[in-house]
Amino acid sequence: MRRTQEPGGGTSHPPRLRPPAHRVARRAIAQWAIESALLWGLASGLAWGAAAWVDGWDGARRWDGLLGWLGQRVWWLPVVVAAVGAVMTVLAPVWRYRVHRWEVSADVVYTRTGWFNREWLLVPVSRIQTVDTEQGWIERMLGLATIEINTASHAGSSEVAGLPVDVAARLAERLAHRAHDLRDDAT
């Protein structure tokens, strides 16, 4: 097997994708933080319950022999979960905000999402089947919306979260019209 040696454009540096032009709304940080706080709060509650059950509030210490060293330190579990949750709630939304970007030009929808792991998605408008806008209750509170772009393939369907409502509505309408005009029967 040989390595890829592309002739490329004759440039000195390898080709790479530039980031999409537009950021999402800054309020999206608040949205992600609230979501994360709720989720991790629930998780640490469950962990606390599980630890209490293993420890045996009714006197019977379960899994004592089975878990050995871990069994003695079962109360670490809710503490660790809560700590991770706190870090995630503070850190991840900001990180996510720095990564999330979108752009529509040359009839291609180009998005970058994720935080720890990143995903770049290129979907030509001509292959779009449906465009939906959605608002959860947190998004409604903050005046944000999510655009969902669906193609024939699950892997080619993308979601841009954290857009201001008016931007999302205009973008969805524009994309739907353009997709209707350009639609080809590739699928």
Next chain:
Amino acid sequence: MNAPSADSRTVRAARPRAARLHPLTFVVGAVRELLALLAAGAAGLVVGGLSTAFYFTLAGLAFGLVVHVATWATFTYTLYDDRLELRRSLIGRSVKAIPRDRIRGVDVSAALPHWLLRLAIVHIDAGADGGEGVLNAVSRQEAERLRLLLTGRTVSPEEPVRAPERVLARIRPRWFVYAPLSGAYLLTPFAVAGSFLGTLYNLGDDLGFITRERVESVSHDVVGLPTAAVVAAAAMVVLAMPVMSVVAFALFNWDFTVYERDGSVVARRGLVTRRTVSLERRRLRGVELADNPFERAAGVVRLGALVTGLGDAAHRGRLLPAAPRPVAADLAQRVLGSVPAPLVGHPPAARGRRVVRATAPPLGLAALALLAGRPAVACCCVALALLGVPLGLDRYRQLGHATDGARLTVRSGSLRRRQVVVEHGAVVGWRIRQTLFQRRLGLSTLVAAVGAGDGACPAVDMGQSDAVTFAARITPDWVAPFLDGGPGDR
């Protein structure tokens, strides 16, 4: 819905008339229940005479027959110029209209009872939005007529011209010996035996034959057998497995023929249940070559088709169940085009990643087991992790991608290696994925989104810039506007 008014006029005026299923249909429908009940009844007579439960089953049988006859009498189908209508009016009325231009495939099959009565089942597949229809059952001639009418749009119903068939590939009996190489057929006999025993047990239980004492006495007898007999029985089963798998394979894939007829690729197979699947050529987006290490050693590969809007693609899209690689490549070339070669390997950084990913889960488990004070379990996990090393290395060796200007291909996997070949035009989008670890190694995973098969063709752990270049080569218009060489920009 203008169906009722339009219907009453057109039915009298022109060709479209409502047709019934074949009268023998209810026989076929009842045969299965009949067989099961007859077996149970015979057993009932032998064991304890006619019990009340037995009368109940007889009544059930009669009721079943009445339902079958009523279903037959109230179901009609009508073929219009633009649609196929299925009407059923047993309990409530329902009309299902399948637009003819949505029909993506017509699949004719016959189980043993159908085959004996010269009947066939017609499955009409109309993609996700058109739903699907089943005609169970019509005569074989009618099935063939419907298939021609519904797929070949130019054929007139008065003179069903048989379009010429061109055989693309045909299975050789010699290939049946490849069956044990694929794990699925090794287990088929067990699955069949299991479901048979399960049915028998349930029937016996319903009729009251299975009592606690009987079960206990049987298990006591089994336990009481000498060890040698048990070992011999186990050895027999192990020896029988490959033989049984060949038999099962032959049953399913007897005379497997792939041929081409008026714009469709048709696969016909089966000994007892004869199955015909026609795949419309213009919906065929690519093919998939799959194998496992044993098949790889023997040079055998399975070929499947990637078709848009085909339900149950794993079974119905099958083009060759097991064939020598050159034959499969040849067929792939005939239905799609040549497979791009040679494959370009992925950067060496991907090797370490494959090995880590193969060994990390068992190692993590081992650490947990150690913490929990279970050294024996930890040792097992470490052994598994050691086995993961060659697996990871092989996974790296199998990674590859290529394009030849019209089709692209990506390959990955070891225990189940898949090579997907897809037309460039079938790509509906690109997704590039990069984890934090991949970023440190300069790798990324490029996924070609395709509206056929399972929707994604991932090229795992490509070089970061190779991924972009690869996508840009296939669809320059989509990628070029977003290219940027500036190393400072991120």
